[in-house]
Amino acid sequence: MAVERTLSIIKPDATRRDLTGKINACLEDAGLRIVAQKRILLTRARAEGFYAVHKERPFFNDLCDFMSSGPVVVQVLEGEDAIARNRQVMGATNPDEAAGGTIRKQFAENIEANTVHGSDSPENAATEIAYFFDDSEIVG
Numbered sequence: 001m002a003v004e005r006t007l008s009i010i011k012p013d014a015t016r017r018d019l020t021g022k023i024n025a026c027l028e029d030a031g032l033r034i035v036a037q038k039r040i041l042l043t044r045a046r047a048e049g050f051y052a053v054h055k056e057r058p059f060f061n062d063l064c065d066f067m068s069s070g071p072v073v074v075q076v077l078e079g080e081d082a083i084a085r086n087r088q089v090m091g092a093t094n095p096d097e098a099a100g101g102t103i104r105k106q107f108a109e110n111i112e113a114n115t116v117h118g119s120d121s122p123e124n125a126a127t128e129i130a131y132f133f134d135d136s137e138i139v140g
């Protein structure tokens with residue numbers, strides 16, 4: 001295992017319900033240090049760019065509408081095995097299938113409004129972090 005960084009997003013369903021603090025506590029309790037964080041409003045175009053890998057999927061348009069419907073909190077998390085560890089604490093994409101205690105099991109509204117995003121590989125983590133942060137904004 002190595003120290004990694006991963007990109008996390010607290011999605012609009014969560015900021016609307018003021019869950020940022022509770023989610024951050026889950027992340028920190030799981031050994032993930034928040035080494036960068038900002039609350040922003042994604043334009044539709046920026047959401048489309050972020051989710052470009054999903055552009056052929058039937059849910060793409062709804063997903064981009066949702067992600068630009070309210071504030072998000074974009075974050076860089078750092079820790080041992082951070083990419084897999086964050087995916088574990090997030091839980092399955094569909095909250096009905098998420099394990100007990102995970103963020104999505106506790107907080108997600110449905111398969112789309114599922115509270116958090118997390119990078120799924122080292123390559124995607126690097127790309128996604130660079131999509132939102134300059135190196136100078138990340139303080140480990």
Ligand code: IDP
Pocket residue numbers: 054059063092093111112113114116117118120
């Ligand atoms: P992940 O966020 O668990 O990695 P992905 O398959 O990468 O899941 O999908 C990206 C996001 O697209 C999900 O987090 C969710 O918000 C949305 N999404 C995924 N599958 C569906 C679906 O079947 N219906 C509606 N939205 C979906």
Ligand code: MG
Pocket residue numbers: 118120
């Ligand atoms: Mg994904």
